[in-house]
Amino acid sequence: MKSKIRKLPKGRRDYLLKRIYGLLRSDDISVVIIQLDGYQGETDFETIWLDPRKKFLSTFLHECIHVFYPALAESKVLALEYRLRESLTNRQWLNLTRRLLEVIQ
C-alpha cells in the first residue's frame, strides 16, 4: 500500500515560506548557479550553490532548511524538504520561482 504523504500544516508551511522570503530579501545569503560535482546543492550559510542540471528549486528549499536549522541531521532535512515540497500550492511554487530568479547570481 502506498503511504500517504504527510503534508505540513498550513501554518508551518507559511512560516517556512516567510523565512525563505526573508532570507532572499536579506543580504545574509547569495544564491549562485554552478555545476557541482556530485551534489545537487550546497551551502556554507552565506552562499547557496545550486546545480542547474538538477531540480534546483527543490534543492533551494533543502539548502534553506540547512540554513534555518544548522544542527538538523540530513535525514530530517530531507524529510522536511519533502513535506514542504508536497505542501506548496502551484501559486506558491510560481511566486517562489520568480523571486528566486530575481536574486540568483
Ligand SMILES: [Zn+2]
Ligand atoms: Zn542536505
